[in-house]
Amino acid sequence: MAAAERVRDLRLVADQVAPLALARERTMPLLPALTSLFPEGGLRRGSIVAVGGVGATSLALAVAAGPSASGSWTAVVGDPGLGLAAAAEAGVVLERMLVVDPKGQDVAGVVAALVGSVDVVLVGPGVRIRPADVRRLTARMRERGSALVRIGALDEPGVDIGLRIVESEWTGLGVGHGLLRARRVRVETQGRGSAAQPRGAALLLPGPQGAPVVLGEPALGEPAPGESEVRPALRVLA
Amino acid sequence: MTGPVRTLVAWCPDWPVVAFGRGLDEPVAVVHANRVIAASPEARRHGVARGLRRRVAQSRCAELDVVERDEAREARTFEPVLAALDDITPRVEVTRPGTCALVMRGPSRYFGGDEAVADLVRERMGEVLDGRTEVRVGIADGPFAAGLVARAAHPIRIVAAGESPAFLAPMSISVLDRPELTDVLVRLGIRSLGSFAALPAADVLARFGDEGRGAHRLAAGLDERPPDARLSPPDWSVSAEIDPPADRVDRVAFVARTLADDLHQRLDHDGISCVRIAIEAETEYGETLLRLWRHEGALSAGAIADRVRWQLDGWLNGSAATRPSGGISRVTLLPDEIVPASGRQLGFWGGESEVDERAARVAARLQGQLGADAVKVPERRGGRHPDEQLVLVSAATVELRGRSADLPVDGDEAAPWPGRLPAPSPSRVPAKPHAVELTDAEGAMVTVTGRGLASAPPVALGIRGRSLAIVGWAGPWPVDERWWDTDDHRRRARFQILTDDGQARLITLEQGQWWVTALWD
Numbered sequence: 125m126a127a128a129e130r131v132r133d134l135r136l137v138a139d140q141v142a143p144l145a146l147a148r149e150r151t152m153p154l155l156p157a158l159t160s161l162f163p164e165g166g167l168r169r170g171s172i173v174a175v176g177g178v179g180a181t182s183l184a185l186a187v188a189a190g191p192s193a194s195g196s197w198t199a200v201v202g203d204p205g206l207g208l209a210a211a212a213e214a215g216v217v218l219e220r221m222l223v224v225d226p227k228g229q230d231v232a233g234v235v236a237a238l239v240g241s242v243d244v245v246l247v248g249p250g251v252r253i254r255p256a257d258v259r260r261l262t263a264r265m266r267e268r269g270s271a272l273v274r275i276g277a278l279d280e281p282g283v284d285i286g287l288r289i290v291e292s293e294w295t296g297l298g299v300g301h302g303l304l305r306a307r308r309v310r311v312e313t314q315g316r317g318s319a320a321q322p323r324g325a326a327l328l329l330p331g332p333q334g335a336p337v338v339l340g341e342p343a344l345g346e347p348a349p350g351e352s353e354v355r356p357a358l359r360v361l362a
Numbered sequence: 363m364t365g366p367v368r369t370l371v372a373w374c375p376d377w378p379v380v381a382f383g384r385g386l387d388e389p390v391a392v393v394h395a396n397r398v399i400a401a402s403p404e405a406r407r408h409g410v411a412r413g414l415r416r417r418v419a420q421s422r423c424a425e426l427d428v429v430e431r432d433e434a435r436e437a438r439t440f441e442p443v444l445a446a447l448d449d450i451t452p453r454v455e456v457t458r459p460g461t462c463a464l465v466m467r468g469p470s471r472y473f474g475g476d477e478a479v480a481d482l483v484r485e486r487m488g489e490v491l492d493g494r495t496e497v498r499v500g501i502a503d504g505p506f507a508a509g510l511v512a513r514a515a516h517p518i519r520i521v522a523a524g525e526s527p528a529f530l531a532p533m534s535i536s537v538l539d540r541p542e543l544t545d546v547l548v549r550l551g552i553r554s555l556g557s558f559a560a561l562p563a564a565d566v567l568a569r570f571g572d573e574g575r576g577a578h579r580l581a582a583g584l585d586e587r588p589p590d591a592r593l594s595p596p597d598w599s600v601s602a603e604i605d606p607p608a609d610r611v612d613r614v615a616f617v618a619r620t621l622a623d624d625l626h627q628r629l630d631h632d633g634i635s636c637v638r639i640a641i642e643a644e645t646e647y648g649e650t651l652l653r654l655w656r657h658e659g660a661l662s663a664g665a666i667a668d669r670v671r672w673q674l675d676g677w678l679n680g681s682a683a684t685r686p687s688g689g690i691s692r693v694t695l696l697p698d699e700i701v702p703a704s705g706r707q708l709g710f711w712g713g714e715s716e717v718d719e720r721a722a723r724v725a726a727r728l729q730g731q732l733g734a735d736a737v738k739v740p741e742r743r744g745g746r747h748p749d750e751q752l753v754l755v756s757a758a759t760v761e762l763r764g765r766s767a768d769l770p771v772d773g774d775e776a777a778p779w780p781g782r783l784p785a786p787s788p789s790r791v792p793a794k795p796h797a798v799e800l801t802d803a804e805g806a807m808v809t810v811t812g813r814g815l816a817s818a819p820p821v822a823l824g825i826r827g828r829s830l831a832i833v834g835w836a837g838p839w840p841v842d843e844r845w846w847d848t849d850d851h852r853r854r855a856r857f858q859i860l861t862d863d864g865q866a867r868l869i870t871l872e873q874g875q876w877w878v879t880a881l882w883d
C-alpha cells in the first residue's frame with residue numbers, strides 16, 4: 125500500500141521535473157507590438173521570417189529587438205548599410221550584435237556558422253541563398269534553435285512566415301515644416317503551417333521614439349498612444 | 363628543490379607605444395576597447411593615464427595621437443629583441459610582448475653570477491632596441507617577484523636568494539592584479555603583501571578559495587601553485603605538418619587555430635589548463651625554433667591561437683638575422699606548464715555568460731575564415747550624422763565576453779550633439795551616399811543661401827534617372843563642422859524629403875551636390 129503510494133508520488137514528481145518542450149517554450153519573446161502577428165505570440169526557434177514592403181528594414185529590426193532585449197545575440201549578415209542608431213532605437217541591444225561581411229563568399233556557409241551561436245540572424249536585402257542551402261540551413265536552425273530574419277525575401281522558398289507592409293504613411297512632416305515623427309503602417313502576414321491564417325496589425329513603425337508602437341482601434345486620424353499630450357487639469361486657486 | 367625558481371625578468375617599458383615605432387617623446391596613447399592601455403611618457407606628463415576613455419584622454423592632451431592596439435605587431439617587433447637572448451639561454455619565456463623571463467640556474471653558473479647575466483641581457487637587448495626604450499632587469503626568486511623587481515629597477519636590481527618575501531612585504535596589495543580580491547582585502551584593512559602573507563594559509567583558502575590561495579602564495583614569495591608531485595605528464599603536444607612549407611603567416615595561421623583548438627580540447631578532456639606553452643616550428647631545412655609563452659591565468663583556445671600566430675609572424679617577418687632560412691614545415695604546441703583546471707563558473711546574472719562565450723567563439727571562427735575585418739561590432743562614438751553616431755569596429759579589437767554585463771552607456775553617448783536629428787533615426791545609412799538632383803517648380807536646382815535658407819521649395823527629386831514628386835519636406839538644417847580644421851571642415855545642409863513612393867530620405871547638400879545620406883526604410 126505504502127509502496128504503491130510512493131510509486132504514485134514518484135510519478136508525480138517525475139512528471140513535474142521531466143524536460144518538456146512546449147511550442148511556446150521554443151519561442152523567443154517579441155516586442156509586445158508584434159506578438160499579435162505571430163501565431164505562437166513569439167518568434168519560433170528554427171523559423172525563417174521574411175519581411176517586405178516599404179519599411180521592411182524597420183520591421184526586421186523590430187522583430188530582432190524582442191529576442192535581443194531578452195539576452196540573445198543578433199548577427200547581421202550582408203547588410204553594411206543597416207542604420208545602427210535605428211536598430212538601437214527599435215530595441216536591439218548593440219552590445220550583443222555582430223555585423224558580418226561575407227566578402228563575396230558563400231553566404232549560406234556564414235549563416236550556418238552563426239546559427240547555434242547567435243539566436244537571431246538578420247540577412248540583408250539582395251542576399252541570395254540557394255533553395256538547397258535553405259533546406260540545409262532550416263535543418264540546422266531547428267536543431268540549434270536559432271531564427272533567421274530575411275529582408276525582402278518574401279517569395280523565397282523556405283519562408284515560414286512573411287510579414288508585408290501593405291500601407292505606410294508618415295506623420296509629422298509637412299511641406300516646408302515639421303519633422304519625421306512616426307510612420308503608420310499596416311502589416312499583413314502570409315505563411316504556412318500554423319502561420320497560414322493571415323493576420324494583420326496596425327503599428328507605428330518606427331514610433332516617435334524609434335520603437336514600434338501598436339495602434340489600437342482608434343482610426344488613423346486620432347492621436348496614437350504615446351503621442352497624446354497629457355495636461356494636468358486646471359484648478360481654481362481661491 | 364622546492365622553493366620558487368630563481369628568475370630574471372627583463373622589462374621594456376611602454377612597449378605597446380614602442381611597437382608602433384613612435385618615439386617616447388611624442389604624445390601617443392594606445393587604446394583597446396575605447397580605454398587607454400598604454401601611453402608614452404610625454405602623454406603621461408599631460409595626465410594621460412591607463413584606463414582613461416579615449417575621449418577623456420584626448421581632452422587632457424589635445425595633440426595626443428591615439429592608436430588602436432595591435433597585439434600582433436607588438437609581438438612581431440618584440441621577437442628580434444628576444445632573439446638577441448638566444449645564445450644566453452634557449453628557453454626565453456615571453457610573459458607578454460615587452461616582458462620576458464628566463465630561468466637563472468644554468469646561465470648564472472655559466473656566465474659567473476647573477477650580475478654578469480643581468481648586464482649581458484641588458485646589453486644584448488639594448489643593442490637591438492637601439493635607444494627606442496630602456497631595458498630594466500630584475501632578478502629574484504620566482505617570476506612574480508622578479509617582475510616586480512624589474513619594475514622597481516634602475517636599470518638593474520638583484521634581490522638575493524631568499525630575500526624575495528622581504529622585498530615583497532611592503533608592496534601594495536594592488537600589484538597582485540586581482541581587483542575583486544584586493545578590493546575585499548583593502549576593506550578588511552590588509553593593504554600590503556606582507557600583511558596578506560601573514561594570514562594563515564588555511565584561513566585564506568577557506569574564505570577566498572583557490573584564487574585566494576594562489577594570491578596568498580604569491581604574496582608570500584612562493585610560486586602561485588605548490589609544486590605538482592605527479593609524474594611527468596603524458597605527451598599532450600600536438601603538431602601539424604605544413605605541406606608545402608609556408609612562408610606566409612596567413613597560411614600558417616589557419617593551422618595554428620586548428621592546433622590550438624585541438625590542444626585545448628585534449629587538455630579540457632583531462633581536466634587540465636595550460637599556463638605556459640612552448641611553440642616550436644621546424645623549417646624545411648631542419649632548423650628548429652622554440653619560444654615559450656606564459657599567461658596569467660589559464661590559456662584559452664583563442665589565446666593560444668593568438669600567441670601562435672604572433673610568434674610565427676615574428677619569426678617569418680623578423681629581421682634578416684633572425685628569420686628562418688626556409689618556409690615552416692611543421693608546427694608543434696607543447697603545454698609546458700600545466701595546472702589542474704579549476705573550472706570556470708559561468709555567470710548567472712550578467713558577468714561572463716554562456717551566450718557571450720558562444721558569440722565570441724563564432725566571431726573568432728568567422729574571422730579566421732574571412733579575415734579579421736569581416737566581423738564587426740557597433741561602437742558608440744557620437745556625432746551629428748547617422749553614420750557618425752555609431753561606427754563599426756573590428757570585433758578583434760573588442761572583448762566580446764562579458765559584453766552583456768557592461769550595458770550601461772556612459773559619457774560619450776550621452777554627450778549632447780546640438781543639431782543632430784531626433785528619433786526616429788534612419789534605418790538605412792548607405793556606406794557610399796549617391797548623388798541626386800533636387801529641383802524646384804521651374805526645374806532649377808534647389809540651393810541653400812548663405813543665411814541657411816532654401817532658394818525655392820523643392821518639388822521633385824531626381825534619383826537614378828527617375829523623377830519622384832515631393833509630398834513633404836523640411837529643412838534646410840545647416841551644419842558647419844570643424845571649421846577650425848582646414849582638412850576636416852565640412853559644411854552641409856540637410857533636408858528630410860518624403861516622396862510620393864512613400865519613401866522618406868535624408869538628403870544633404872555638400873559642395874554644390876545633393877546626396878542621399880540616409881533612408882527611413
